[in-house]
Amino acid sequence: MGVSTSSPEKGISVVTVDFPPVNALPVRGWFELADALRAAGRDAEVRCVVLAAEGRGFNAGVDIKEIQAQGGGGLLGANRGCADAFAAVYECEVPVVAEVHGFCLGGGIGLVGNADAIVASEDATFGLPELDRGALGAATHLARLVPQHLMRALYYTSRTATAAELHRHGSVWRVVPRGELRAAVLELARSIASKDGQLIRLAKAAINGIDPVDVRRSYRFEQGFTFEANLAGVGDRVRDTFGKDREGGGTE
Template sequence: MSVSTSTPRDGVALVTVDHPPVNALPVHAWYELAEALTAAGRDPAHRAVVLTGAGRGFNAGVDIKEIQRTAGHSALLGANRGCAAAFAAVYECEVPVIAAVHGHCLGGGIGLVGNADALVATEDATFGLPELDRGALGAATHLSRMLPPHLMRPLYYTGRSVTARELHRHGAVWALAEGPHTLLETAFELADRIAAKDGLLLRLAKEALNGIDPLDVRRSYRYEQGFTFEANLSGVSDRHRDAFVDAPAAEGAER
């Protein structure tokens, strides 16, 4: 299993992704994550969920190697639908979700944190969408929930990463942790404050906030994914993915 759930605090579930070496997830793991988040939110004992990643970083997106070694389009379509399911599970989780990030948060990782209710991170955590360098399009929907458009767009076009400290200045990060050793405690501080509220009212509040959200994240992200598949059919995506897989330093994948 790439995803585990525990209850380290009263009313708080901890969902941890652990898929070495860099938490670049294959298709099945995206669905595992979606199921774990949905189950954690549905449990009446939980009033908040903390989502984090084990190992070297929070999330490095999809496993591009899986896509390139699978004949046809099944792995690409599976990754598209798996990502959509996991992102929606964060957004539609019945209780607030706090993303706790250290190391890298790339591609699909942005889809997860951009749909969370709050974000805490180590000061040196990095966030980016290297989509254009990987022959893909997507997760601008979620980056746009974190940053103003004239910052989001050049970051998307260039693929440049930003640090958690930069995001904190723009109000996207609730709190900064000194390092990985204090990250979860920082997340639990917020989770405990949330979990102290009435569980029914929290669930109603989450549904109400989603209901007044100006952006339909499901529709918007699926619209973006259509352009990913168009790029794939044109052949340009394979060229970029092959270049990434063949690079000597390639250890994982992002999207």
Template sequence: MGISTRNHGNGIADVVVDAPPVNALTVRGWFDLADAVRQAGRDPETRVVVLRAEGRGFNAGVDIKEMQATNGFDALVGANRGCYAAFSAVYECEVPVIAAVHGFCLGGGVGLVGNADIVVASEDAYFGLPEVDRGALGAATHLARLVPQHLMRAMVYTCRTVTAAELHAHGSVLEVVPRDQLRDAAFAVAAQIAGKDPYVIRRAKESLNGIDPVDVHRSYRFEQGFTFELNLMGAGDRHRDDFVSEGGAVSDQ
């Protein structure tokens, strides 16, 4: 359990998150994920990274229970820095990153997927930002890479989710497949990339980041500043306490 990496010998690195019950990552978990993705990208044998998860869903964001059980703001600051590190690692990975998403992809999960190069999803996958209901803000930067602006705003304000099929219609999910075919579908796309000239692929990733119209690092840090304001004003703790008291379950669509 935790974060594991397997190199398949064909240029594909498989980074897997397995943090039961819902893949909500602790502070350490976010930094471990960042390290795993960066190390995979730095390996000269790696041509493409597949980022996926085991269990009920892809990712449920930060571990709010850890945050509420920690005195002071160390866990809050740690989670913010850990998410920033993990999202950046995906974006800056020296080779393309394919996110293979099943089940729920919420909060920090959207940050990972929004910064990935390619998204493949199962039919049961859904995406959303519950941050407003948790007294926080963030990852709208990454959601805006998946959906049009007005839908992004509606999703932030209402905390509604969208399905993989909806994102496929917007062009941000490449393929939607039955859940039992997700891994194979992601690896099929990865194999196409791994078959290209690795030097050219690495330069392609670098060039595409260089022409990106949004500075994902600056804009996400700007969002995080408002999360700290919400905490200073007490809204963050109040909503997180409510979430924990209600059992901290991942909501359905």
């Protein structure tokens, strides 16, 4: 359980998240993930990083039970951890391909929204149920996956979009049966890793440099409203209604 790194092929590093039962990450999990991604990107032999997960779904966001138990300190840690992990994906020195199966919610959107490419299984769903969890955030990243008006409707309603829908919008590279997911991801990663290592790093830096949105600053702005909701008491009020009949955590 936790975050692990493997190298299935030359030039490819796979960073895998495994926090049962639903990959709702505790604070330490977000920082471990950030560290693993940065380490993989710094490895001169690596030309592409795959971000994957074990279990029922790709990511269910933060561990809401941890936040409820720790109060304001838990929220602060979760927000800092999410920001660090999201930035580690975006700033990884080589392209990051997200391998998504099952649910990709809350913090999961922050991860895949900052990835360079997404390959998803047919059962994958994407969404930000933040308003149902007493928080705000990651609209910055959802806006990188779907058009503006759809992003707003999904955000306000907490509804999810399927992998097929995101594929139609051009944000998901391929949608494949669950059993074919890893093969499809490695096919794309292999193509990326076949490029010159120095040049692919320059390409990543160049593309980030022309990005019209500063994702770090934009997400930090959103986080301020999560703190405002918490100070006003509305964050705790909404969070207290969540998870009474569920296992695992929630989203950030």
